[in-house]
Amino acid sequence: xxxxxxxxxxxxxxxxxxxxxxxxxxxxxxxxxxxxxxxxxxxxxxxxxxxxxxxxxxxxxxxxxxxxxxxxxxxxxxxxxxxxxxxxxxxxxxxxxxxxxxxxxxxxxxxxxxxxxxxxxxxxxxxxxxxxxxxxxxxxxxxxxxxxxxxxxxxxxxxxxxxxxxxxxxxxxxxxxxxxxxxxxxxxxxxxxxxxxxxxxxxxxxxxxxxxxxxxxxxxxxxxxxxxxxxxx
Numbered sequence: 001x002x003x004x005x006x007x008x009x010x011x012x013x014x015x016x017x018x019x020x021x022x023x024x025x026x027x028x029x030x031x032x033x034x035x036x037x038x039x040x041x042x043x044x045x046x047x048x049x050x051x052x053x054x055x056x057x058x059x060x061x062x063x064x065x066x067x068x069x070x071x072x073x074x075x076x077x078x079x080x081x082x083x084x085x086x087x088x089x090x091x092x093x094x095x096x097x098x099x100x101x102x103x104x105x106x107x108x109x110x111x112x113x114x115x116x117x118x119x120x121x122x123x124x125x126x127x128x129x130x131x132x133x134x135x136x137x138x139x140x141x142x143x144x145x146x147x148x149x150x151x152x153x154x155x156x157x158x159x160x161x162x163x164x165x166x167x168x169x170x171x172x173x174x175x176x177x178x179x180x181x182x183x184x185x186x187x188x189x190x191x192x193x194x195x196x197x198x199x200x201x202x203x204x205x206x207x208x209x210x211x212x213x214x215x216x217x218x219x220x221x222x223x224x225x226x227x228x229x230x231x232x233x
Contacts, residue, residue: 048201
């Protein structure tokens with residue numbers, strides 16, 4: 001089994017399947033926290049998660065983030081935010097986060113980073129080097145680029161959604177039936193959350209082998225907890 005995971009308003013949306021391309025309809029679930037994700041995906045050989053795993057210290061920027069930013073240049077570089085430094089992970093309010101970020105980096109952080117901090121904290125507090133043999137970080141936009149062989153329109157546009165659906169129809173049975181599940185989720189998860197979780201299955205499968213689709217291209221960096229700082233796609 002392989003799983004793709006994306007953060008959503010209701011927690012985490014998980015899609016898992018036995019193969020990629022999928023021979024059967026993937027199983028989807030929403031988990032309230034990352035421990036729930038690990039439990040639901042406990043039977044998976046590899047799990048690909050769209051969240052930074054392995055955090056830098058002080059003002060250091062992860063090499064995988066810098067290389068991913070270059071790959072997205074001219075497309076949608078705003079789709080990627082640099083992983084926040086480990087020193088900010090304890091912040092409970094935006095003001096506290098900004099204070100810790102400035103202390104670590106010498107400058108303030110953009111608002112999107114704070115919005116994702118609770119999910120970053122949830123995932124990294126559950127991770128350890130042994131678990132990272134099975135649970136890896138991925139970036140959906142890079143995964144879509146790999147599958148399509150080109151850059152796609154923004155997933156927040158009708159054209160971008162249509163492009164992603166077209167790609168998935170070739171590898172995911174009963175796709176429209178799966179996407180109608182969104183109607184039952186309400187605000188818990190968005191359509192692009194489901195699409196990104198589904199494409200994560202492809203990355204989970206590819207990362208099990210000697211895939212060249214990993215950043216950085218050379219040796220990985222490690223954070224202070226011993227976690228590899230790398231992005232699969």
